[in-house]
Amino acid sequence: MAKIIKIILFLILLGAIIFAFIQREKVITLIKGLLGEKEEIACTADWNPVCGVDNKTYSNECFAKAAKVQVAFKGECAPNITPQINNEVFCDKNEDCACGKHKVTGDCFFGNKSYVNTSQQCPDFCSGIAGHLTIICVNNKCEQVVR
Structure with a gap:
């Protein structure tokens, strides 16, 4: 009787090993998930x-x-554009416009360069992830446009 139980336990263990080998990717992902590891x-x-x-x-x-x-x-x-006060975006020419962190709020901002801390840049906000955005003066207002 004890020999039969040992054989049954051996077969169960062997079956578990074979199953784990066949489904190893799923088992590894499951174990990583249980251990709190992120899937690569x-x-x-x-x-x-x-x-x-x-x-x-x-x-x-x-x-x-x-x-x-x-x-x-x-x-x-x-882009998430923070509402701007009129004098913060006023311009006469493109050179009046800049992008970076707002000098007061610290938010990513584009507008009149007097209000922009250009030493603190926001590259994704200012030029877009692909670099296709630029800030220019349009009808006396600094605007962010696709180039």
């Missing part, structure tokens, strides 16, 4: 921007997935 995802550097539901632009869908963020839509997210 290898993403390509392809630029196919997507906007996540967190309103952040990701290089491609893989990077959004790696950040565990759902994709809201394909393309770059629109």
